[in-house]
Amino acid sequence: MNFKSFRKNLIYTQMLHKMQYFSDQEGIMRRYIQEKNNWDLHLKKSKDFILKSAETKKKGKVVILGSGWLLDLPIDELSNQFEEVILVDIIHPKQVLHKIKKYKNVTALKADITGGLIDFIYHSLKTDKRKKQKTLISAANSFSFSLPKNTDFVISLNIMCQLHIILIDYIKKHYNLTDSELHNLILQIQQSHIRMLPDEKSCIITDMEEEILTETDQTIGIKPLVQIKLSKGNFSSSWQWKFDSLMTYKDDVKTFFNTTAIDF
Numbered sequence: 001m002n003f004k005s006f007r008k009n010l011i012y013t014q015m016l017h018k019m020q021y022f023s024d025q026e027g028i029m030r031r032y033i034q035e036k037n038n039w040d041l042h043l044k045k046s047k048d049f050i051l052k053s054a055e056t057k058k059k060g061k062v063v064i065l066g067s068g069w070l071l072d073l074p075i076d077e078l079s080n081q082f083e084e085v086i087l088v089d090i091i092h093p094k095q096v097l098h099k100i101k102k103y104k105n106v107t108a109l110k111a112d113i114t115g116g117l118i119d120f121i122y123h124s125l126k127t128d129k130r131k132k133q134k135t136l137i138s139a140a141n142s143f144s145f146s147l148p149k150n151t152d153f154v155i156s157l158n159i160m161c162q163l164h165i166i167l168i169d170y171i172k173k174h175y176n177l178t179d180s181e182l183h184n185l186i187l188q189i190q191q192s193h194i195r196m197l198p199d200e201k202s203c204i205i206t207d208m209e210e211e212i213l214t215e216t217d218q219t220i221g222i223k224p225l226v227q228i229k230l231s232k233g234n235f236s237s238s239w240q241w242k243f244d245s246l247m248t249y250k251d252d253v254k255t256f257f258n259t260t261a262i263d264f
């Protein structure tokens, strides 16, 4: 790596730190260790669904969007079944980079799945904030991620509702967007994500709702996380992910996610 690309890489990494991408990913592993028993069911269901969806796909190139810690990915099986496995994430934990060395056909691609929106939002603040704020929502529509050429199977892996969460938290701290503008932005991000998943070559696993419960498991609130209508696909499955039963994610309440997987 020459000095110019080293510097570029460093600046990009600093941006991801400031926008909390690193701490968010570390948080996933921390919570998994705390909640292992509750999470294992969700992780198994995710892996089983992916393998069922893989059955009908051509076994050339599989691309995984939001691979993270590979907790919910049947990597051994995919590596055996497909010629090439490409893991896509904005950050690949070094433990994962080490782990995949044992597979000859697995590579890690560091990329922003929104197609550059992270960088755009971060740098908009450094320039003309007021002017950029107005164009932020319309600009969001023009960003899209290009899948690697000749992709045979794409797995959107528990990432669709994550794509906006960090961005919206960051925007709320630095911009004055109204609730309806924020809602529009989420719509654009989710629509753009679905648009890039090719028909008959995809599966998506996503949290649809966040459910808040008391200590004694009484539901006291449900917040929708996906703002667009998803197709029924060829087949689907839904389950509850007991994300936080120890009441550490939100004070004094439990947080569960209602998760859906669709093959299309």
Ligand SMILES: C[S@@+](CC[C@H](N)C(=O)[O-])C[C@H]1O[C@@H](n2cnc3c(N)ncnc32)[C@H](O)[C@@H]1O
Binding pocket: 021, 025, 028, 066, 067, 068, 069, 070, 071, 072, 073, 088, 089, 090, 091, 111, 112, 113, 114, 118, 157, 158, 159, 162, 163
């Ligand atoms: C909830 S995790 C998905 C679970 C993941 N499969 C695992 O086992 O850790 C979401 C992942 O999406 C990644 N991510 C979030 N926004 C992203 C973006 N715009 N582009 C690429 N990756 C992103 C995060 O770094 C994280 O690893």
